[in-house]
Amino acid sequence: MKTKIDVEKLLQWALRDELPKGQAIAASPWDMITRYCALGVRVDTSGHGDGLGFLGGEPHADALIVADAIRALDTGARVGETIDEALALFGEFAGIAHEAARAIMRSTFDQRSIVMSCAAMGTRPKWQFDHPAPFQMFAPAINGAPRAIVYGIDEAGDLVEVRRNRGRKAMREPYDLKMVPRSPINWHDPSPMHIGECRAEWIAWHHALAALARDLAGALDAFDVMPSALPLRPWDQPIVESRIIKGRDLAQGDVEAGLVPRRPASGGKPIESPIEAETVASYNRASREKMRRSAAI
Structure with a gap:
């Protein structure tokens, strides 16, 4: 076989x-x-x-x-x-x-x-991959400082590189907003x-x-x-999420009645053992004796 x-x-x-x-x-x-x-x-x-x-x-x-x-x-x-x-x-x-x-x-x-x-x-x-990280694209400049690459749409509808504005115009807008400037993103890692x-x-x-x-x-x-x-x-494929049980008290409501231990309801002061009772009584007697000596002085 x-x-x-x-x-x-x-x-x-x-x-x-x-x-x-x-x-x-x-x-x-x-x-x-x-x-x-x-x-x-x-x-x-x-x-x-x-x-x-x-x-x-x-x-x-x-x-x-x-x-x-x-x-x-x-x-x-x-x-x-x-x-x-x-x-x-x-x-x-x-x-x-x-x-x-x-x-x-x-x-x-x-x-x-x-x-x-x-x-x-x-x-x-x-x-399986993590999401790539975005990096702005820069071009080298003569003085060694990198220059951000920015593209825009000219009057003919073509995609061209846009230069940064100079002088007072640069204070109003760094680039000509009519050309819809955008900086390309290079995705890595x-x-x-x-x-x-x-x-x-x-x-x-x-x-x-x-x-x-x-x-x-x-x-x-x-x-x-x-x-x-x-x-x-x-x-x-869809991601299978783990089941999370909400709105249920698993300590009380989900146990069958026949499996719940039968115990008498507790009430009043807890019962002390003989050793605990004697310890408390000795502590109280010593405290009263100390108070009487202090009052006599």
Whole structure:
């Protein structure tokens, strides 16, 4: 009976556990996997050892089938064919990503390398980021002091750089307000381009996993490949908030009646133990005796 296995776990098993077998111990997994997937055959390294020996055994037959499927992956995949598809990569950062989105439309992504890298290291492409920090753009000046870059709209409707007013006019308005001046913002830490590239790699990686799951379905002897359950765009998934119970007294109202301990209602002065009563009486006698001696003096 075949073992059901997620396609991501299957790739990690093949590239980390099986394909390195028979290779030099000192060789990195990336080098071994790259040589096999690039050539389509296992490289004979006998007689070319590094003095540390070789890993024993031979790769599992299913691992070789997985390697063939990886070798067939696209090395020039495109993720954003239209501007809307490219902007969808940025999710909550789409408002500041127009130039980066256009650059993503011209980019290609190597699905084979992304799959091999993630499987060999046991990782996934990064898609979660903090909000980029805005930085005003400055241009160098002759005297060495930076000058803020400001753009505006001229009479012809073109976007041009606006110079700061001088003299008395500068006291009324630093720039010509009729040109609708604005200072461009440069977003960093991380940059929108970095966010788009990483999320595009996630999409390419996710599509590659889906293609491998289809190609390897029924092709392996020991495994039944299951497609990945990960979302295609996790940044678009709603955030699940924790449940907060409001307006309920959990100490009183949420306990079943049969589980509440039956105790008599307390009332009046608490009952003192004999030791406590004797201690209080001794303290009172000593206090009265002290008061009488003070009055006699």
